[in-house]
Amino acid sequence: MELDRRLLLAHCAAHALSVIAGLLVVVPLALNGSAFKGRCALFSQGFWRSENQSASGAQLDAGTHLVVQQWGPPAACQFATFVGVFTVLYGATQSWRSLFYLHRRHDDTLFSAFLTLLLSLCVLFLSGGASVILTLGLVSWCNTVTDHNTRPYSCAESQSVPLYLDVETSSFYSELTCAQVSLWCVTALWLVHSILSFLRLYHSHSQQISGPCLSREKELLLGQSHVDCPLQCQHPHPPQPPAVFI
Template identity: 25%
Template sequence: MGVGNMLLLSQLTAFLLSFILSFFIFIPMSVNQKEFSGHCLLHATGKWDNSSQLESVEWGPSSACNFSIFMGIIIMMSTLFYVILYFLYLARETDSSWLETFITTIVSIVVTLLLFGSSLSVSVGMKTWCEFLTSPASQISSCDLADFIPFSKELADIDSSNFYTEIKITEFGSWTSLICWLFLAVTSVVKIIKFQQHETFMSSMNRERQRLLQKVGHRSDYTV
């Protein structure tokens, strides 16, 4: 297998891995929102009463959770397309054109930046929520031990039994997928550079061929 095919195979592997990881992003976050009655716990804070019961909650912006779900779905659809496309390239022992590689590079850079923002929002939002849960008034020592939060009657319809696992899975999927897309962006840039080097090489060869043909022509005229 040539170097070009190895690069194509590595990109196909990264797309396939990111496709799998996309389910780790939007599924647990969607389940968490459903269990929290549509509320987003990212960046959420609240108030504890004197008996260490959660009295009220100022929920985080819905856009924080929805953006993570949106990114997971977008990644799933885009990677599925690229997995099929690159698998066909690999099976036919061909590769993408310069234009296709350029578009993939732009897509990879944009997705990487959006994923970074989404991953950062999940991590910072979870940290804010955990700092609130483990405040002295709550008497909860660790965020992973706060699965069963004593909510007040107004918030009794919320199921918080799996929130820590769900958000941690989302966080893992987001950051790991970010690494995949960063790798894809770098390899796409490498392929563009190779295209440019190839074009330069072919142009040089064409000029050299023309120069040799001109020399042969001059010699033929001199002989005659």
């Protein structure tokens, strides 16, 4: 198997994995957004309030409930969702494109390979930023839910504890954690895309430089052509001195 076919197969497999990882980002975030009625839990601010009720002249403790002062900015959730959706669409398109190239036995042009590398690097930084935002936002929400780890349960256990909010909180930790892990996987896959795109660009550049020279030298060796090779392929011989007759 030639080098370009190995790179195409590796790139095709990476794009297929990107589709799966992107779906594991988009679906949990969509479910969480639906459960939270379009609100974003990331970076939300709140506190726990204790309430007492009087009954028959006696004070009875009614327990505590979480009060959300300010929900997180919607852009924090939308940014991670955008990276996931773009990864799914781009991965599906490039997977089909790579399979088409494998069937046709050819690769990208030099300019197209350069654009692919540039796009991969840009989305790598975007996905890395989205991963950091999602991670920090989940930590902030967990600090709010557990009252900075002073509650008798962890953040994972708090999804089974009544928070007395007007949103569904029975699976928020599972959904956000799945999206967080998947988004870091997406970032790692975009790093793989960048490396493979660079290798394909280098391979295309090498083929473009060495291709004409190799074909010209082959023709000269076979005696099929006596046309001079281009300047970068020439191997000039030193001029012979003129013969002197006495």
